[in-house]
Amino acid sequence: MRVYCDYNATTPLAAEVTEAVVRATRDLFGNASSVHHFGQQAKTAIDEARSAVAALLNGDPSEVVFTSGGTESDNFAVRGAAAAMETSGRRHLVATTIEHEAILNTLKALARHGSRTTLLDVDQSGVASPDRLAESLTDDTAIVSVMHANNEIGTIQPVAAFAAVAHTRGALLHTDAVQSAGKIPVDVRALGVDLLSLSAHKFNGPKGAGALWIKRGTRLQPILTGGRHERNRRAGTENVPAIVGLGVAARLATAKMAAEGARVAALRDRLEEGILASVSGTAVNGARHCRVPNTTNISFDRVEAESLLIALDLEGIAVSTGSACSSGTLEPSHVLRAMGLPTHRSQNSLRFSLGLFSTDDEVTRIIDTVPRLVDKLRDLTRKPQAVGSK
């Protein structure tokens, strides 16, 4: 039996979601833009999903634009805002150093076309400071993008404080809530943000569906041009089954959030404490008091995380080293490095992320397995001449 403990990478579908996606794929084939019955059916399903996503965020359905996922939502927010505000001379873009590549590489791309960019540092616990944002802001800052919860360490940023600071200079505030939406309460009004990205597959919805919440009145240039879908904001025939799945996942998350959050947090804490207690030379990366409930990132002294990851997979336990690159190899984590961890520690760290189907038995199995594998790997590093000599 395999144990899946990599929910921050992606999640299995909730049973209700699978059923809804299958049904929509089969029955709702109409083009939501069509005038006839088939189109209307699809349109109705999309509108239901829009209401469900709005309810998850405490937003209005008219403020929700469906996208292909978190990356597109991030691109839409940053590129759309940069393009819309360029006419008023605002060409400065701000983000933190621990954003997802969807933000960081978008900023890099825009910098090549004349935008000025600033990246805000984080402290040792992985948290960025709104005071530092205040120092970096100028009158030509277009948008500030601050991730809500980090994908690798789970730390939550003080987004509301960032939004307040950004607005003092007329800049927009975008938050990438891909790792928080569906896991913890995300209230766009309380956060005071202008733009928010989420992705269905991070909370038991299907891949290929996400949303950008755009506060009413926010000027944003579309990045996909074409037909008049999504109120002229995102062209392209809607992926109805995936959007329906996103809606069901949002509804489930809203209903179960309090109970499920507590259940998963208890599992995560037991896992974390179990490993810290049974394996020497371990430490948790990132602020423990201020995290999403499902994530822990642990460094193992004198262990190559890459090897431990593979050894665990061979035992049937799936975890992660953080973010995967194009070929699926271990890259030194830019998040852990940004927190000021030495390179060796950023290569010693594993991320465990739990979710809907995680069980107590699975946590027990991980706690039982990790110490044995760590011992084996450490034995080898103690004997650097394992290969033998001439």
Add this chain to the structure above:
Amino acid sequence: MRIVVAMSGGVDSSVAAALLAEQGHDVIGLSMQLYDQSEGQTPFGSCCSLDDLHDARRVAAAINIPHYILNFERRFNEEVVSNFVQEYTAGRTPLPCAHCNSDLKFATLLDRAQGLGADAVATGHYARVEDDPANGRRLLLRGVDTAKDQSYFLFSLTQGQLARAVFPVGDRPKAMVREYARRLRLPVADKPDSQEICFIPNHDYASFVEARAPDAPHDGVIVDEQGHVLGRHGGIHRFTVGQRKGLGLPSSAPLYVLSLSPADQQMVVGPKASLERTHLTASSVNWMAGEPDRPLRLAAQIRHRHAAAPAMVRSLGDARADVIFDTPQVAITPGQAVVFYTDDVVIGGGWIDSGA
């Protein structure tokens, strides 16, 4: 037995993995990512490009074994690329594949394999290993397909490394390897053999070296054997002993590079006859079959595509050797390896320092 197979995405290592899996071993495929795939720089190459990693993964899926890609960028740079650059700037012609085998595949990768509980590392090399009943040593032998033999690139493996090396395709001809791959419908069955140095797919070694050693001198004189200046060259790293093309010299008779001197950046050229040498010395010699206590008559091979020639080989101690060929050999090249054989058995090998 749990065995790690170093999978490059080529047909040989793919078949190596398939054979071991068929024999019932617990096979784990590992591929080494040797350079940054994400920065969009000029990709290094044919051996280890993203496509090849993808091919390795497809083969692993086809034969139903677990497969992982390890990030060896830093190690590859430290162990192989930097040596390659240093050697060229020192007027020598490097042999990076040999370093990759002994310093990466059967070193770092073997360590990782042991961490995963594996007893051995297998590769797709055309070579064989056998125990010598006489003295209990592990011997390295040429592959059965002598046209494809790669024992030359494996001469620097230690006894400890050889004890954990498995070469599943070494006992069959290449044609059979391809046929086996086709029979199993492996997606790489008809993939062309890799050529040259994997991390420089465009073969432009000079630009590669210059990009990594920007301070390397790029000017020097070309002289003939009598010391007459014939012209200038763009840096000794651009040349190799025995090279004829690209010297930029007007001459009625063809001229060849005879030697390269890093100290004064001087390049000596001359007619082909002057490339012939009967004597060489080698260092960092690895006496695979045991260090000889007297001169031996062996066949000595001075580059990958060289028919091993009869020679007297003598250990000078301190991992050095002296080689005297029966007949003159063309272009004994410092930086390349000299490997000694008795029939198919590798007796030892070392790095060529100089010929005379």
